Amino acid sequence: MTEASLEVSGLAFAYPDGHQALFGVDFRIERGERVALLGPNGAGKTTLVLHLNGILDGGTGSVRVAGLPVDRAHMAEIRRKVGIVFQDPDDQLFMPTVREDVAFGPAAAGLKGAELQARVERALERVGMAEFQDRPPHHLSFGQRRRVAVATVLAMEPEILVLDEPSSNLDPASRRELADILRSLDVTVLMVTHDLPYALELCPRSLVLSEGVIAADGKTAELLANDELMRTHRLELPFGFDPSR
Numbered sequence: 001m002t003e004a005s006l007e008v009s010g011l012a013f014a015y016p017d018g019h020q021a022l023f024g025v026d027f028r029i030e031r032g033e034r035v036a037l038l039g040p041n042g043a044g045k046t047t048l049v050l051h052l053n054g055i056l057d058g059g060t061g062s063v064r065v066a067g068l069p070v071d072r073a074h075m076a077e078i079r080r081k082v083g084i085v086f087q088d089p090d091d092q093l094f095m096p097t098v099r100e101d102v103a104f105g106p107a108a109a110g111l112k113g114a115e116l117q118a119r120v121e122r123a124l125e126r127v128g129m130a131e132f133q134d135r136p137p138h139h140l141s142f143g144q145r146r147r148v149a150v151a152t153v154l155a156m157e158p159e160i161l162v163l164d165e166p167s168s169n170l171d172p173a174s175r176r177e178l179a180d181i182l183r184s185l186d187v188t189v190l191m192v193t194h195d196l197p198y199a200l201e202l203c204p205r206s207l208v209l210s211e212g213v214i215a216a217d218g219k220t221a222e223l224l225a226n227d228e229l230m231r232t233h234r235l236e237l238p239f240g241f242d243p244s245r
């Protein structure tokens with residue numbers, strides 16, 4: 001079998017207060033797949049995502065990114081390979097200009113001069129923000145800041161792009177533009193979302209995480225059309241939305 005972009009095996013985890021959030025999670029995502037991670041509040045989605053680049057550890061089981069184990073010995077490489085775009089772009093943007101924010105990661109990884117500038121431009125072009133390099137991020141709209149946050153991660157040329165609620169707080173036009181951008185990238189994507197139409201639009205495959213276990217793994221359209229599965233795991237489509245169309 002070829003190497004998966006992401007392979008999670010038997011991952012179980014309890015927080016220090018004893019709360020068990022994950023109970024043996026198994027799945028693999030192949031290179032270039034776009035997969036949605038669905039599940040009700042408290043299902044363990046954030047807990048799972050924080051294991052992908054070692055922010056949380058101490059559980060049992062394993063996580064491998066492009067064959068590399070997520071452990072202390074490989075942490076620097078793992079952090080480069082797993083790009084997480086958090087829900088609030090302001091958690092990710094802290095430099096005086098867009099250029100410096102996008103350059104921050106690659107510069108810390110040793111890139112300099114023309115090579116660094118080319119990397120920054122390429123990442124900003126991929127999200128349609130190349131003309132905004134000299135702007136302070138706080139002068140951009142929320143949707144533009146989210147695109148720059150995606151660029152900061154793309155500039156690291158990650159193996160897998162993980163997005164936490166990418167469509168939240170976006171107006172319909174920004175939502176569609178971000179969908180077009182994400183579809184145009186040739187990178188593995190794992191997208192955590194409560195926005196089921198967005199999952200359907202972008203991700204051919206979905207995982208349903210519920211009470212710390214994978215309750216379903218399959219084609220997004222089929223999962224969303226399964227009324228019983230949706231009801232059991234408190235997943236609700238917007239009124240009148242038909243996943244088969």
Ligand SMILES: Nc1ncnc2c1ncn2[C@@H]1O[C@H](COP(=O)(O)OP(=O)(O)OP(=O)(O)O)[C@@H](O)[C@H]1O
Pocket residue numbers: 015016017019020021039040041042043044045046047048
């Ligand atoms: N630091 C913590 N200490 C103890 N329990 C925690 C901690 N963080 C989260 N939990 C618990 O772990 C479980 C999973 O939480 P998690 O945030 O991973 O869920 P989620 O699926 O991301 O939810 P949401 O959709 O609301 O973001 C919940 O029961 C939550 O209360």
